[in-house]
Amino acid sequence: MPTLLVLNSSPFVETSVSRGLTSEYVESWKTANPSGTVVFRDLTASSLKTIDAAWVGAAYTSKDARTAEQKEALATSETLLAELRAADEYVLGVPMHNFSVPAVLKLWIDQIARVNETFSYADGSPKGLLAGKKATFLVASGGAYDAGTVMASYNFVEPYLRTVFGFLGVTDTNFLSAGGASALMYGKIDRATFLQPHFETIRSQFVTA
Template identity: 45%
Template sequence: MNILQINSSARAENSQSSRLASDIVERLRSAQPDATLSLRDLGRTPHPALDESALGALFTPADKRAPEQAARVALDDALIAELQATDVVVLGVPMYNFGVPAQLKNWIDAVARSGVTFRYTDKGPVGLVQNKKVYVALTRGGLYRNTPADTQVPYLKTILGFLGMTDVQFIYAEGLAMGPDAEQKALASAQTQIDEAFA
């Protein structure tokens, strides 16, 4: 089993989403001791945003790219290869202003490439990143689960499914900014959800 853990918190330390993602990984590794882990911390090592120069590089034929264009595309290629080689993806995702962190959006923009991780057909788009299990550890300061304010889950379900990853399990830790008791309750609830996921 190859596990890819992606931490997207801007916090290098004391990130609850990264801790929960690590807890999920530990459960996976305890069940599969020979599993390999690739850890990508987008907070510590952010991926560059998809800007005009990056688009220009991507739409330039490979044999005509300038060295700096080839280097930029290679950064995205590395993320795609890493994703394709994994069996289980574990995402640590805090809520920032009702959405996913920019660091995670940059990763998604890098790995979503037409003809490589998805393709269009006469019957619609087809995801090419298939047969992978995805766990998403979500942390929120307030209570947003199953409310219109939760834009994270619909977005992540849509984009992951678009790429072919449809087996997605969400772990919620909510109310983390609502006082010590609420924080303790939220983390305990998340651990219960992890227990249930691996029961």
């Protein structure tokens, strides 16, 4: 049975565009995978901390040599890594914050990007250890930052996430963007109307010939 890991990183709930997109993705995925398992991780409620010297020291200490304190320092990271390994597919709701990813998503990445866990240098070159996984990124932004737009060069979300996940071995990636969400804030369009075409795009990903 396939497993989908859902990661949300918006500080908003009911009004969040990215959470609306992940909810639609989950429903479509469940329809296509009726026997599958869905695991949710709300990064805004996960109390993730910045990594410090103790964390780094623990991560670079062999497992059988770690002290109780070092194991505790890595406890959250171990939990997040277990979720990653158990899932066959990931879907991430990503609101653009200051042209990049939300701070909580960066904290999560720092917790799971670990040598000999999600990547290695066994042969002297970096090798991703999460090969065979698939990731879909549902990106919401106030403005339009897609390729070909005036503000395209300001988009650091897609290149960053593509690079990080590719480094970890996840090369089967798909980005769906919902730009122009600021129109919702100014009452220029209602939420249902704005989301509808993006919902249709998500549903189309599950249509089989």
